[in-house]
Amino acid sequence: MHKINIGLTDEQRHGVMNLLNQDLADAYVLLVKTKKYHWDVVGPQFRTLHQLWEEHYKKLTENIDEIAERIRTLGGYPTGTMEGFLSLATLKEHSGEIPTATGMVTQLVEDHEQVIRNLRNHVDRCSEEFHDQGSADFLTELMEEHEQIAWMLRSFIEGQALEPNGKQQSTETKVPVGV
Numbered sequence: 001m002h003k004i005n006i007g008l009t010d011e012q013r014h015g016v017m018n019l020l021n022q023d024l025a026d027a028y029v030l031l032v033k034t035k036k037y038h039w040d041v042v043g044p045q046f047r048t049l050h051q052l053w054e055e056h057y058k059k060l061t062e063n064i065d066e067i068a069e070r071i072r073t074l075g076g077y078p079t080g081t082m083e084g085f086l087s088l089a090t091l092k093e094h095s096g097e098i099p100t101a102t103g104m105v106t107q108l109v110e111d112h113e114q115v116i117r118n119l120r121n122h123v124d125r126c127s128e129e130f131h132d133q134g135s136a137d138f139l140t141e142l143m144e145e146h147e148q149i150a151w152m153l154r155s156f157i158e159g160q161a162l163e164p165n166g167k168q169q170s171t172e173t174k175v176p177v178g179v
């Protein structure tokens with residue numbers, strides 16, 4: 001077998017692949033949660049959210065494939081079992097709950113934000129700890145996509161100002177206003 005020789009040590013490659021496998025697992029959990037909400041959502045925003053989540057799960061499916069193939073590019077094998085994904089993922093499932101439409105959006109905002117925080121940390125580690133600029137660049141682009149999705153979802157609940165339980169949100173938080 002040809003020994004991989006791309007300027008990274010085995011330790012560096014394995015370090016990066018561990019991060020990528022965690023990102024892959026979280027993307028899979030987020031894919032399943034997004035599909036479930038696409039199926040279950042009800043209410044006046046049904047059509048918008050149903051369609052938006054279809055776009056999101058298609059994007060997540062593409063990303064999952066790219067993360068897995070990036071692991072192959074580095075000479076490793078991606079996790080490919082539900083058991084493996086659940087053991088590596090940082091996101092939590094909420095079995096047996098069907099939230100309101102607002103509750104679903106809130107949950108997905110929080111999940112995307114957690115993925116963004118993980119990716120930001122992984123970008124730094126790929127670059128500084130493992131000297132793999134290619135993976136840092138790859139994960140930066142992925143992070144930007146989640147940032148855009150989180151913004152779109154956040155915009156739903158900001159206008160509505162409702163908590164998942166239907167109560168009015170506090171409006172104390174001031175946000176900078178552009179001129």
Ligand SMILES: [Fe+2]
Pocket residue numbers: 038054
């Ligand atoms: Fe569908």
